[in-house]
Structures are given as structure tokens and as C-alpha cells.
Amino acid sequence: MDTKVGIVVVCLVVTISACVLSRSPVAEPNNPPQMSPLLTPPAYKASFFSRQEPQKEEQLFYEGLLLLFDPTQEDPRAAQSMLGSLLSAYPGGKWHDAATGVLGLLKERDDCHHRLATADKNISRFTVEIDKARQQNEQLQQDIRLLNEKCRAEAGTLQQENEQLKKDLQLLQRLEIQLNTREKEKR
Numbered sequence: 001m002d003t004k005v006g007i008v009v010v011c012l013v014v015t016i017s018a019c020v021l022s023r024s025p026v027a028e029p030n031n032p033p034q035m036s037p038l039l040t041p042p043a044y045k046a047s048f049f050s051r052q053e054p055q056k057e058e059q060l061f062y063e064g065l066l067l068l069f070d071p072t073q074e075d076p077r078a079a080q081s082m083l084g085s086l087l088s089a090y091p092g093g094k095w096h097d098a099a100t101g102v103l104g105l106l107k108e109r110d111d112c113h114h115r116l117a118t119a120d121k122n123i124s125r126f127t128v129e130i131d132k133a134r135q136q137n138e139q140l141q142q143d144i145r146l147l148n149e150k151c152r153a154e155a156g157t158l159q160q161e162n163e164q165l166k167k168d169l170q171l172l173q174r175l176e177i178q179l180n181t182r183e184k185e186k187r
Contacts, residue, residue, distance in 0.1 A: 060086040061095040068102070076106055 064082035067073055083099040090096060 055094075057086060057090045057093045057095050060089070061099055064099065064102070068106075080106055 060082060064079045064086065067082055068076055068079035073079070080103060083103050086093070086099045087096060087103070
């Protein structure tokens with residue numbers, strides 16, 4: 001269920017971003033960056049069936065969105081404050097659900113940034129631990145090679161001693177046989 005909500009939220013953010021940001025403003029040194037014409041609140045024409053000015057609720061919502069997508073504003077707290085005031089001033093208003101959705105998206109974005117920062121810290125920590133484990137592994141492999149060489153050298157020495165002992169034992173057996181035969185001859 002959480003993945004479906006996440007997918008819906010991502011789609012909503014992408015849709016809003018695509019609709020709102022048709023082109024990125026280019027800031028010149030003398031001119032401050034200007035907002036896209038798509039972000040400006042709609043102009044209301046006086047007619048018999050339409051209202052003359054936007055309602056305060058709608059104006060708060062658009063101002064919140066303007067603050068949210070303003071390239072000079074890196075921190076969305078002002079937009080969150082504006083949308084929060086809309087929610088508290090107009091709890092059952094026309095733009096309540098939209099403002100709640102935008103605030104939910106902002107909260108989820110903040111949560112994602114926090115999880116990303118935590119993941120980056122964990123990656124750094126695990127990288128250090130992996131490097132340390134690799135160094136220990138290399139040291140252990142070198143120790144094992146040295147021990148194997150030492151064991152081979154000792155095995156070779158023991159093999160030579162064992163062969164010498166066999167020869168000495170055979171010589172001793174021959175000498176014992178000769179001694180026994182001499183004693184029998186003397187008797």
C-alpha cells in the first residue's frame with residue numbers, strides 16, 4: 001500500500017512540476033529571476049457569471065505555490081506556513097484538499113531527504129568498515145601464506161628426519177641381526 005501511495009505522490013509531483021515549470025528562468029546579473037507565467041494566479045475578468053477578484057482562500061493557495069516554486073526560495077518553510085494558514089483559516093474550503101496534498105508531498109520530500117542523509121551516513125560508515133575488513137582479510141591471507149610456507153618447510157625437514165630415522169632403524173636392525181648371529185657363532 002505504501003508503494004502505491006508513493007507512486008501516486010511521485011506522479012502528482014511530476015505532473016505539478018511539468019505543468020508549473022515549463023521552462024527554467026535565467027537570472028541575469030541586473031535582473032532578478034522572474035517566475036514562469038504559468039505560476040501567476042489566473043486573471044479574473046469581470047463578467048456576469050464570474051467573480052471579480054479571487055477569494056482570499058484561493059489567493060493564499062496560489063501565493064503558497066508561488067513561494068514553493070520561487071527559484072530564490074530554497075527553503076519551503078514560507079510556502080508551508082502559507083498553506084498551513086490556509087488550512088487553519090479555511091478548514092472546509094475549496095482548496096483545503098489541494099493544500100493538504102501539497103503539504104503532505106512536502107513532508108514526504110523532507111522525510112526522503114532525511115532518509116537519504118541517513119543512507120549516505122550509513123554508506124560512508126559501511127565503506128569504512130568494508131575497507132577495514134579488506135585490510136584485515138589481506139593481512140590474514142598474508143599470514144596464512146607465511147604459515148603455509150613455514151609448514152611446508154617444517155614438513156620437508158620432518159620428512160628428511162623421518163627418512164633418516166628409517167635408515168637408522170634399518171641399520172640398527174641389521175646391526176642387531178649381526179650381533180645375534182655373532183653371539184650364536186660364539187656359542
